Amino acid sequence: MxxxxxxxxxxxxxxxxxxxxxxxxxxxxxxxxxxxxxxxxxxxxxxxANKEALLSELMAPAIAVLEALDARIAGATGAAAQEIAGEGFVDLAVRFRREIALLRGEFPDLLQQPAFAHIQEISERLIAAFAGHSDRPSARIAALVVLAGIAETCGEFIDIPDDELRPALLAVVRRALEPVT
The missing domain is CATH 1.10.10.60 (Homeodomain-like)
Structure with a gap:
């Protein structure tokens, strides 16, 4: 009622x-x-106005941080790009893990909605930065696995304190990404 x-x-x-x-x-x-x-x-x-507007408002703070990260990686290359992308995305994932977990498994469909369409372009630039702007397929594969892995498992980290989660994720990122030579 x-x-x-x-x-x-x-x-x-x-x-x-x-x-x-x-x-x-x-x-x-x-x-x-x-x-x-x-x-x-x-x-x-x-x-x-609709369900998409509701989701847009829920995700607005996380998207603003993602857009700021995108701006920070814009001029970076090589190892600097990897470091900025790694630390920035881990910080975003730790801070907004509850919001990211809400969308688990639904990212591809949501990226088709007008309010989220630009996220795909940002994701591509983030993957390039994780790869250190390398043209090696193995660097891009590692970058994609890191980005997707963190995004898809955020819901599993809800009960881990930030000061434990952040260094653990950064260690995974640094182990997984190919060093830029």
Missing amino acids: ARAVPETHGEILAAAARRFAVTGYKGTSLQDIARAVGCSKATVLYHF
Whole structure:
């Protein structure tokens, strides 16, 4: 039963995050979110134009950090590019691991949505930086595995303290990436 008092923007975001974590973005409807909050679907639509807008707002802080990382790697080459990309992406993954975990397995579909289309281009530049801008296939493969591996396993790290997770991930990144020669 819907409550009489309209819910706040933040309550709807929190409920959406919880639902996305349980049933995924595709598996969650606006009605599911409304039910979780105890309001009507119309109330949800009053605060958010659609489900994509809700997800966009949930992911906005992480995307802003990703865009800043993209700007930092823009002028870097070789080992410097690897270091900036590695530390920057690990910091992003540690800080936003809950948000990244919400999208587990759904990245390819989400990248097709207009609000997230530019993320694919950023990912390509990040992979190039992880590879030290090398043209060796093995460097690109290692870079892709590192990026995808961290993104896909973020949900497994929820209970690990930041000060333990960050050095562990950085060690994995440094072991996995080919050194730039």
